[in-house]
Amino acid sequence: MTAERVLVLIPLVPLVAAVVAFAVPRGARRIGLFASVTMVSLSFWLGLKISALGPLSHIVGGWPAPLGIVLRADGLSALLLLAVSIVGAAISIYARAYFGARADTPASRQSRFFWPLWFFVLAALNAMFVSGDVFNLYVTLEIQGLAAVALVAMAGGSDAVHAALRYLFVSLTGSLFYLIGVAVLYGGTGTLDLTMLGEFVTAEPPSIVALVLMTGGLIMKAALFPMHFWLPPAHSSAPAPVSAALSALVVKGGFYILLRLWFGPFDNLVSAAAAHLMGALGVAAIFWGSWQALRQSRLKLLVAYSTVAQIGYLFLIFPLARSVDARSMAVAGGLVFLLSHAAAKASMFLVAGNLLWAVGNDRIESLAGMTRWMPISAFAAGLAGVSLVGLPPSAGFVGKWLLIVSALDQRQWWWVAAILIGSMLAAAYVFRLLTPAFVMASGDLRPRPVPPVMEWSAFALAALSVVLGLFAWLPAGLLGDALSRGAGP
DSSP, X not given: OOHHHHHHHHHHHHHHHHXXXXXXXXXXXXXXXXXXXXXXXXXXXXXXHHHHHOOEEEEETTOOTTTSEEXXXXXXXXXXXXXXXXXXXXXXXXXXXHSSXXXXXXXXXXXXXXXXXXXXXXXXXXHHHHBOBHHHXXXXXXXXXXXXXXXXXXXXXXXXXXXXXXXXXXXXXXXXXXXXXXXXXXXHHSOOBHHHHHHHOOSSHHHHXXXXXXXXXXXXXXXXXXXXXXXXXXXXXXXXXXXXXXXXXXXXXXXXXXXXXXXTTTTTTOOHHHHHHHHHHHHHHHHHHHHHHHTOSBHHXXXXXXXXXXXXXXXXXXXXXXXXXXXXHHHHHHHXXXXXXXXXXXXXXXXXXXXXXXXXXXXXXXXXXXXXXXHHHHHHHHHHHHHHHTOTXXXXXXXXXXXXXXXXXXXXHHHHHHHHHHXXXXXXXXXXXXXXXXXXXXXXXXXXXXXXXXHHHHHHHHHXXXXXXXXXXXXXXXXXXXXXXXXXX
């Protein structure tokens, strides 16, 4: 199989799976499993090829840029494709049991909608990571957002509908800002290709306006403080597999495009002040999200606000990577942290789903006795908490450590202080989450048995977030110099 064919299959496989799952709902679970295994295989194959040969590209239909569509993949693309495929496969396995309940349950009735929407999200994410121009990035961003909104609304009830409508408003507004920026950029440069844009972007009003509009729209999509208000209700109202997908994968889409733009065509346009503003918003997200997480009485809301906080660490890349010499370590640290967060946060939401399944609610006090009647899920929550706090040997620790070293090398100690304080706050809300699990439950509690595959899926992701720390050199090595020269893919 050629690399060009794989670049086409990466987004095509989940897209076909979505269409087939919609047309044949009875076979959706089997289709979902087959598509998930296929995506993992293709992502690993592509990662190996990029590691050996460097960045790959494919001209769709034989029409080169700027008229045609060019698919490109480098180390950054490969890392995120691997993250989506592995975490997505675990969520799909979990969902097979979660939505395969008795026919009279809401989860079973939601199954016919979940699988096609879920694979539309995966198709959009995969297409995003191999897209080579800013307009196709918009298309993938829009498909991802609309499918994610539908997944949130799928739960039914007033809370879910209100959360979905709020998410829809923010998603469409963010997309509109981004699209207007694309139009302004095209009017000023005459091209939309990421690589070609670097040759035409200058410190002129059209480019500056495009940068501001596109950045604002993507910040909404990424739920960076103070545009995070849609995230907690959306994530907490959705079914467990949907919450895991949104937190672990979907919010990373906007961040990925920001990386491409800021260290690609806009690299020479972005000022140090703008980069430090992004870092300051990241710090605000860390503190605000952590404080709100400490105040929650529901497990899903605690984990949702934790997502707001953890996203903040990713935006420290922007001030720390302004120097080309320091870029490699800062970006590697941020990306290792992103991978760790994707696995750990998905695990946390799946644990919350197991709790809801067992006792019918996700109140933190309902975790009492969890180590006795749901020990695998309790262990998974503990492992995921280790990575979220950033304790060794987890990947969360490695990611934070690389960010700290990068900051110290550049004598930007204030970012170090923010990371350390944020880690202590994370330890506080993780400790608050885990403490009830070791308390003896009341004698009248009769939890519903949780299917083993649901518990082991959560455990596998939590274990991955820790074990990845022992092999963090692998993703760092694959990343290579994808963003170190200020060029696009």
